[in-house]
Amino acid sequence: MTGLHKRFKDYSDLTALLRSRGMIVDDARAIPVLRREGYYMIINGYKDLFLDSAATQQSGGDRFLPGTSFEDVYALFRFDRGLRSTLMDGIIRAEAALKSLCAHEFTRAYPNEVNPYLNTGHYDSAHRKSAGTLINKVFKRILELDDNPHNYGEYGGKAYIRHYMNDLDGQVPLWVLANDLSFGQIVWFYQTQTAAVRLAVATAFTGMGGARRSRRLTARTLDSMFNRLVFFRNLCAHDERCYNAHFDNRMNESVAHAFQDLAYLLDPDDYWLIRKRLDDLVSGLHRDLPLHAQEALRQVGYGTGSL
Structure with missing residues (x-):
C-alpha cells in the first residue's frame, strides 16, 4: 500500500508553500480568502499564467515569475x-x-x-x-x-x-x-x-x-x-x-x-x-493585472475579432 501523495496542510502551511515557490503572500490577506474559496480552486485553477516555465522545468516543481503575488492570482480568479x-x-x-x-x-x-x-x-x-x-x-x-x-x-x-x-x-x-x-x-x-x-x-x-x-x-x-x-x-x-x-x-x-x-x-x-x-x-483586469491582462484576454479571445 502506497502512502498519501497529498498530505493535509493547514492554511499557514499552504501560504508557506507558495512563498517557497516564489510567490509574495501576506497571510493576513491570503488565509481568509483560502478559507472562503479553497486553495485548489484559486492556485491550481489560475497559477499557469504566473509560472516561470524555465524555472519550473529546471526545479521540477512550480516556480512563480518574480514579483508574482497572491493578489495577482486572486485577481484572475475574480x-x-x-x-x-x-x-x-x-x-x-x-x-x-x-x-x-x-x-x-x-x-x-x-x-x-x-x-x-x-x-x-x-x-x-x-x-x-x-x-x-x-x-x-x-x-x-x-x-x-x-x-x-x-x-x-x-x-x-x-x-x-x-x-x-x-x-x-x-x-x-x-x-x-x-x-x-x-x-x-x-x-x-x-x-x-x-x-x-x-x-x-x-x-x-x-x-x-x-x-x-x-x-x-x-x-x-x-x-x-x-x-x-x-x-x-x-x-x-x-x-x-x-x-x-x-x-x-x-x-x-x-x-x-x-x-x-x-x-x-x-x-x-x-x-x-x-x-x-x-x-x-x-x-x-487591466487595472488589477497590468502585466498579465493582455495575455489573459488573448486566451479569452477578446480583441481577436470575435469581440
Whole structure:
C-alpha cells in the first residue's frame, strides 16, 4: 500500500508553500480568502499564467515569475468568476428565447393535436431515432412523474405540470413542458425538428434583432451556436475555469465566441447590458493585472475579432 501523495496542510502551511515557490503572500490577506474559496480552486485553477516555465522545468516543481503575488492570482480568479456570471446571465436569456420559439413554432405546425411532441412522425426523418430517445427518456418521464400520485411532494416533479396532467386530461402544451427541460434538452429538441420548424425558429431569432441586426441566421448556424453555449453553460454552472476554455478543444471556439453568439440571440438592449458588464470586467483586469491582462484576454479571445 502506497502512502498519501497529498498530505493535509493547514492554511499557514499552504501560504508557506507558495512563498517557497516564489510567490509574495501576506497571510493576513491570503488565509481568509483560502478559507472562503479553497486553495485548489484559486492556485491550481489560475497559477499557469504566473509560472516561470524555465524555472519550473529546471526545479521540477512550480516556480512563480518574480514579483508574482497572491493578489495577482486572486485577481484572475475574480475576473473569471465575473466572466462566468456575465456569460451565464446571457446564456439563460438565450435559453429562454429558444424554449419560447421552439414551443411556438412547433405548436404552430401541429395546432390541433394533443401533446404533438410525443409523435415521432413530427420530427425530421433523419433524426427519428434520436427523437424517440428524447420522447421516451425525457418527455414521457416528466409526464409520468407528475401523473403518479406516489410522486407528489418534494421530489414529485413540477406542480404546474401536475395541474395539466390532473385537471386538463393530461394535455400539457409544449410551452408548459419546455419550462421543465434543461438547456441541453431543448437544444436536442430543436436539432431533431423538421427543416420547416428549424427554419422558422432561426428566422424568428433573426427578426428579434430588428433593424439593428443584419446577419440572417440559419438553422445550421443556430446548431453551432447552441452546441457551444450548452458547453459553456455547463462549465459556468459547475464553477469551472472559463477564461481560457475552448469548446471541443478547438482554439477558434473560445469564450469570446460564446459572447459573440449572444449578440445574435439576445434582444439588442439585453446584449448591450451583457457587453457593458464584459467591458467593465476587462477594464478591471487591466487595472488589477497590468502585466498579465493582455495575455489573459488573448486566451479569452477578446480583441481577436470575435469581440
